[in-house]
Amino acid sequence: MHPAPSLILFTTLSGIGFGLLAWLGFGLRTPTGFAAIVFFGLGYGLAGIGLIAAAFHLGHPERALLAFTQWRSSWLSREAVLSAATLAIMAPHAAASAFWDTPLPVLGWIGGALSLVTIFATAMIYAQIRAVPRWHHWSTPPVFVLAGLAGGALLAAKLTIALWLMLALSMAMVAHWVAGDRRLAASGSDAGTATGLGGLGRVRLLEPPHSGRNYLLREMVHIVGRKHAHKLRLIALGLGALAPALLLMLPASYAAAFLALALHLAGMLAQRWLFFAEAEHVVGFYYGR
Amino acid sequence: MTQLPQTTQKKLGLVIDLDTCVGCHACVISCKGWNTQAYGAPLSDMDAYGDQPEGTFLNRVHSFEVARDQAPPMVVHFPKSCLHCDDAPCVTVCPTGASYKRSEDGIVLVNEDACIGCGLCAWACPYGAREMDGASRVMKKCTLCVDRIYNENLPEEDREPACVRTCPSNARHFGDLSDPDSDVSKLVAAREGFDLMPEQDTAPVNKYLPPRARDNLDIPDLASLCDPVPGAADAPAAKGFLGWLDRALEKI
Numbered sequence: 123m124h125p126a127p128s129l130i131l132f133t134t135l136s137g138i139g140f141g142l143l144a145w146l147g148f149g150l151r152t153p154t155g156f157a158a159i160v161f162f163g164l165g166y167g168l169a170g171i172g173l174i175a176a177a178f179h180l181g182h183p184e185r186a187l188l189a190f191t192q193w194r195s196s197w198l199s200r201e202a203v204l205s206a207a208t209l210a211i212m213a214p215h216a217a218a219s220a221f222w223d224t225p226l227p228v229l230g231w232i233g234g235a236l237s238l239v240t241i242f243a244t245a246m247i248y249a250q251i252r253a254v255p256r257w258h259h260w261s262t263p264p265v266f267v268l269a270g271l272a273g274g275a276l277l278a279a280k281l282t283i284a285l286w287l288m289l290a291l292s293m294a295m296v297a298h299w300v301a302g303d304r305r306l307a308a309s310g311s312d313a314g315t316a317t318g319l320g321g322l323g324r325v326r327l328l329e330p331p332h333s334g335r336n337y338l339l340r341e342m343v344h345i346v347g348r349k350h351a352h353k354l355r356l357i358a359l360g361l362g363a364l365a366p367a368l369l370l371m372l373p374a375s376y377a378a379a380f381l382a383l384a385l386h387l388a389g390m391l392a393q394r395w396l397f398f399a400e401a402e403h404v405v406g407f408y409y410g411r
Numbered sequence: 412m413t414q415l416p417q418t419t420q421k422k423l424g425l426v427i428d429l430d431t432c433v434g435c436h437a438c439v440i441s442c443k444g445w446n447t448q449a450y451g452a453p454l455s456d457m458d459a460y461g462d463q464p465e466g467t468f469l470n471r472v473h474s475f476e477v478a479r480d481q482a483p484p485m486v487v488h489f490p491k492s493c494l495h496c497d498d499a500p501c502v503t504v505c506p507t508g509a510s511y512k513r514s515e516d517g518i519v520l521v522n523e524d525a526c527i528g529c530g531l532c533a534w535a536c537p538y539g540a541r542e543m544d545g546a547s548r549v550m551k552k553c554t555l556c557v558d559r560i561y562n563e564n565l566p567e568e569d570r571e572p573a574c575v576r577t578c579p580s581n582a583r584h585f586g587d588l589s590d591p592d593s594d595v596s597k598l599v600a601a602r603e604g605f606d607l608m609p610e611q612d613t614a615p616v617n618k619y620l621p622p623r624a625r626d627n628l629d630i631p632d633l634a635s636l637c638d639p640v641p642g643a644a645d646a647p648a649a650k651g652f653l654g655w656l657d658r659a660l661e662k663i
Contacts, residue, residue: 181526188507191507342533350657
């Protein structure tokens with residue numbers, strides 16, 4: 123699939139933003155006054171930047187409000203509704219913490235739970251797509267949710283929890299890759315079922331329908347990512363989870379925490395790039411790829 | 412509304428005969444012609460006179476080779492457009508309600524005024540039946556020529572999809588596949604029509620008819636003589652950021 127920068131930024135930044143908001147809601151850290159402005163500002167800022175980045179993916183962003191209407195069937199619509207609801211319900215808790223030094227734990231817990239469900243909904247946008255077998259699996263949502271929670275704990279400077287979550291994230295990523303590598307074959311789709319001619323013999327593309335590129339090839343048949351998948355996995359695993367975990371085992375210091383955060387962000391951007399770039403869409407069978 | 416209807420009164424769709432299709436692409440052109448001048452945003456071409464022209468099409472013809480052990484290979488021309496699935500995954504993923512399946516005849520359509528151009532429906536379709544138009548930035552797909560089949564301003568013989576009307580080898584048939592007595596249903600029953608990628612659980616309405624057995628001559632491996640030039644259809648080498656990434660990763 124096409125690794126659009128807007129979608130990579132959306133999933134990574136809004137994920138970590140909602141992860142931080144979840145911890146602030148659950149009261150893992152209860153900042154007040156100026157500290158609350160900084161922490162909640164960071165959470166809202168990251169979540170907001172991610173959502174705005176997602177709007178850049180749209181052909182008609184001016185109609186984006188319509189995306190709040192179809193929550194009964196569409197995970198993308200659910201994600202929109204949940205993210206707006208999270209930001210709205212979290213707002214009184216954030217304002218009360220910042221301006222009156224009195225966190226509102228009930229709203230905080232509801233907002234924290236909604237934050238988690240929002241990240242889950244983001245993952246389900248991709249995990250629901252059966253035509254992309256690598257995504258259509260239970261191992262997809264844990265990567266998104268744990269990435270948000272681990273990054274959020276790091277931002278909240280809760281280093282012990284962040285360490286354990288980084289280790290959990292590394293296992294979730296490996297599980298997603300190991301399972302993902304078998305998904306295309308397990309889907310049962312191949313050039314034979316795609317054309318229905320598999321019963322007659324071995325099917326291969328003789329002539330593509332067009333000599334140039336088209337929307338389908340650009341969006342769904344992305345090859346560069348697959349070529350370098352193993353290197354990018356090592357980069358994502360090393361920078362995104364293992365190196366931050368090692369840094370968090372050192373005696374706590376600002377330098378180590380900031381470095382861990384920078385490495386984690388870089389690693390998660392690589393992971394998310396690869397998440398899209400290495401995912402095979404079954405429409406590729408019609409194009410011999 | 413992007414929830415699928417429980418049932419549809421009719422199941423209008425196409426039956427495509429892979430035995431008689433000659434791969435002339437006339438259906439592709441007539442589809443593009445009709446749908447550029449009629450319903451909704453026109454099907455645009457981008458860079459039409461440049462080095463890398465491309466355009467939006469609702470119907471495309473692939474050609475496959477089927478290699479067989481005991482017989483010469485077969486060439487099968489394979490027209491592909493929206494299959495108007497009963498369990499259309501493109502409809503349920505739509506966040507705005509722009510994508511919908513009609514309960515009266517089962518046609519899957521896009522309300523272009525409500526489409527935000529997110530592209531998720533095209534990702535959800537296993538068949539590559541939806542293409543985002545490069546100029547209008549909304550999702551385009553086969554409408555089963557909804558503006559022809561009910562159009563009383565057209566002579567009766569023209570009230571069928573443009574691709575069916577134009578096919579010179581009679582490889583395309585249009586009708587109600589929910590009615591067991593319709594011509595298309597009888598054709599599907601007689602020729603053992605099949606679904607594409609049934610394992611994707613989309614329950615397509617359109618059916619394909621298999622090529623008949625023929626060409627059982629005793630000719631050795633023809634397939635190896637017909638090998639297309641390797642890499643001819645590959646994407647051009649990546650440029651810009653992707654090109655840099657490709658080279659940088661190659662060096663690690």
